[in-house]
Amino acid sequence: MPMFRKSMIVLLLLALVAGGGALYGMKSTEDATVLDAGAKQAMSSSAREAQEDSITVYVTGAVNQPGVVSVAAGARVADAVNACGGLLPTADAAKINMAQAVKDGQQIRVPEKGASKATKNATATASSSDNGKARASTGSDADAGELININTADEAELDKLPGVGPSTAQKIIEYRETEGQFASPEDIMKVKGIGKAKYEKMKDRITV
Structure with missing residues (x-):
């Protein structure tokens, strides 16, 4: 009888340990899921904010890589020109206002000298x-x-x-x-x- 009791106690303790481990594992999985969802939401919000804070302009003329570029909201003509690789040696920079603020959808044409x-x-x-x-x-x-x-x-x-x-x-x-x-x-x-x-x-x- 004493031996049987000891065996039952040992089995009971083992069952309790196993049950506690299972509960801990489930709780960790839930926490990880919540954290993962929160991280994805934060990343999505950051992406939306980055998109809202940028504008798109079309740069043509005497620049290295003319085309459509995205710049930060409130950017200047100089920022759009730099996004296109900068001015060509033939560009007439005196004929364009590099400090002018640009607007979404604007076309910027850089003239050539001479x-x-x-x-x-x-x-x-x-x-x-x-x-x-x-x-x-x-x-x-x-x-x-x-x-x-x-x-x-x-x-x-x-x-x-x-x-x-x-x-x-x-x-x-x-x-x-x-x-x-x-x-x-x-x-x-x-x-x-x-x-x-x-x-x-x-x-x-x-x-x-």
Whole structure:
């Protein structure tokens, strides 16, 4: 009998130990599941926040890798240009405002150096072989046929457009600096003082 009792006690203790181990294992699994779900939720929230804090812009022109890039909300033109590998040696950085804040969906075009200068030099060379009256006529025709980039032109160039004076030219430049570059020639009608009638007069003379 004493031996039987001892055996029963030993078996009972073993059963208690086994039961406690099983309960501990189940509790650990539940904790791990809760922790895993919490980690996934935290990662998902971080991903959403990162996506909400970025914007997408389209960079073209004289940059190393033109295309669509994502930058942080509140980024500047310089950040978008750097995301495209930086400027090419031929880029005319003086014609673009690197400190301008960019907006989601905006197009940024970086102009190249010497494009307008080369056109003017070619016109001057062609005119130099004619007499004074012919030179004036040739120069006038060349100015009429030269497209003006409304995203990069200065006040003097914009002033050449039909219906645009110094005041309107300044408004065009101010619009570029505050609202960003024009995505298409038609966008110039967003500038105060330029309506459908004025646009029809200048549409064959402008580009972006």
